[in-house]
Amino acid sequence: MRKSLYIFVFFCLCAFCAHAETIVLRTGARVKGTIVFQNEEVVIVREAESGARFQYPRADIEVVLSDEEAGDSASQEPGNAVEEITTSKKASILLELSGGAAVNLGTATGGAAGVDLLVGSHHIGDKHVFVGGGLGYHGLFLGAEKYNFLPIQVAVRMPFMETKHAPVFGFSAGYGVALSKNYLGGIYAGMDLGYRCQINPKTALALVAYAQFQQAKITTTTVIEEDSFESKTGRNLVTSGIKLCLYF
Numbered sequence: 001m002r003k004s005l006y007i008f009v010f011f012c013l014c015a016f017c018a019h020a021e022t023i024v025l026r027t028g029a030r031v032k033g034t035i036v037f038q039n040e041e042v043v044i045v046r047e048a049e050s051g052a053r054f055q056y057p058r059a060d061i062e063v064v065l066s067d068e069e070a071g072d073s074a075s076q077e078p079g080n081a082v083e084e085i086t087t088s089k090k091a092s093i094l095l096e097l098s099g100g101a102a103v104n105l106g107t108a109t110g111g112a113a114g115v116d117l118l119v120g121s122h123h124i125g126d127k128h129v130f131v132g133g134g135l136g137y138h139g140l141f142l143g144a145e146k147y148n149f150l151p152i153q154v155a156v157r158m159p160f161m162e163t164k165h166a167p168v169f170g171f172s173a174g175y176g177v178a179l180s181k182n183y184l185g186g187i188y189a190g191m192d193l194g195y196r197c198q199i200n201p202k203t204a205l206a207l208v209a210y211a212q213f214q215q216a217k218i219t220t221t222t223v224i225e226e227d228s229f230e231s232k233t234g235r236n237l238v239t240s241g242i243k244l245c246l247y248f
Contacts, residue, residue, distance in 0.1 A: 020032055020033060021035060021064055021066055022065040023035075023043065023056065023064055024062045024065060025061060026062045026123070032047070032048045032049075033046050035064070036053065038058070040058065042057055043061060043064075061201070091122075092247055092248065093118070094117075094247050095245070096243050098114045098243040099241050100241015100242060102142055102237060104236070105236045108142040112139065112241065113138075114138035114239075115136060118134035118153075122204075129157070130157040131155075132154070137149075138151060142237075147178075147216055147235075148179040149178060149179060149214060151175070151177075152175050153172045156172075157169075157206075159196055166195075167195060168206055169192065170191070174189075176188040176215070183216050185216060188212070188214050188215075192209070193208060193209055202248065203247060207244055208243050208245060210241060211239070211240045213237070214238075215234065217235065
């Protein structure tokens with residue numbers, strides 16, 4: 001009997017000492033309660049007023065505040081408080097590794113490989129949408145012809161759903177700078193479609209199929225009756241394949 005009483009008193013003290021926390025969601029909503037379970041994917045909260053339990057994906061949680069921190073943030077001006085929360089985790093880097101087949105329309109086929117490094121925002125509002133820009137390196141091998149470009153681009157990557165696993169769509173546009181004197185660069189454009197896994201609020205991994213278009217111009221020499229004439233000929237280079245993307 002006495003042992004049971006001690007156990008009862010122990011649990012009462014634990015319940016009394018448990019401190020509430022304020023969970024701030026990316027939508028701006030706040031939930032006050034006690035975290036009863038959490039891992040890398042979800043957080044389960046027992047609401048302070050009703051005692052009901054709610055489960056939130058960790059990717060949807062902006063920050064967890066103690067009672068003291070929540071009181072301090074509430075006493076600030078709303079505009080300043082929201083700005084501190086939303087801008088602290090917005091910057092993101094996107095690294096993309098690609099490989100596939102290349103075609104010089106109407107003449108030759110071959111292979112292609114590339115890498116792109118983009119910097120931008122991983123969140124637009126409360127959505128995991130990447131908008132940014134950066135540089136890359138794309139190499140195309142078309143038989144005896146080799147083309148190397150440095151694409152300067154802007155890019156958008158957007159999931160169809162705000163879930164941990166979701167289809168993702170993206171597009172890029174810019175200018176591919178030629179890395180050789182044998183040809184000139186031109187307009188660059190690309191499109192992606194695939195699958196993305198949100199690992200945590202800032203980190204995601206995606207595997208997508210892509211298609212890219214790159215313009216190039218080469219100088220050709222024509223000899224007519226011992227006279228040489230130079231002209232520039234356009235090349236429409238198309239590549240397609242698989243791309244591995246890492247957001248961090």
